[in-house]
Amino acid sequence: MSGSTFETLQLLVTELVTNSVRHADLDDDELIHLELSRSPSRIRVEVRDRGGGFVPQLPPSWDEGGGMGLFLVDKLATRWEVEGDDETAVWFELDA
Numbered sequence: 001m002s003g004s005t006f007e008t009l010q011l012l013v014t015e016l017v018t019n020s021v022r023h024a025d026l027d028d029d030e031l032i033h034l035e036l037s038r039s040p041s042r043i044r045v046e047v048r049d050r051g052g053g054f055v056p057q058l059p060p061s062w063d064e065g066g067g068m069g070l071f072l073v074d075k076l077a078t079r080w081e082v083e084g085d086d087e088t089a090v091w092f093e094l095d096a
Contacts, residue, residue, distance in 0.1 A: 001043070001096060008076050009043060009094060015069035016047040016090050024051030024088070038096065042078070046091040056082055 001009075013034070020032040026049060033048040056070045070090070073080050077092035 001038075005043070005094060005096065009045070012073055012076060012092060012094075013045055013047075015072055016045070016092075019069045019090070020047055020049040020051065024049040026050060040096065042096055043094045044091065045093075046089055048087050048089040050086070051088050052084075 013036075017032060017034060020026075024030075024032070026032070030050050033046075035044075035046045035048075037044045056074075058071060058074055060068060060071050070082075073090070073092050076094075078095045080090070080092035083089045083091070
């Protein structure tokens with residue numbers, strides 16, 4: 001994995017986990033799940049929590065002081081999506 005791929009991976013994971021901490025409204029005993037898998041051709045990350053689902057606002061509203069996490073995922077990831085019913089999952093892939 002190149003240095004720039006690692007830096008992108010680190011940035012996007014940090015953004016998604018921070019989004020879960022800030023927006024999922026979890027109880028003290030609820031968890032945020034982070035899964036990372038790697039194949040020779042791609043890296044996949046998924047962050048899941050029990051928070052309510054949402055529709056991403058892209059581009060973000062610049063005057064609200066946030067919303068950059070999914071904007072960065074949209075700009076830097078090869079593929080990504082938000083899924084959810086009982087849980088919210090945001091996943092992205094980077095070509096390795």
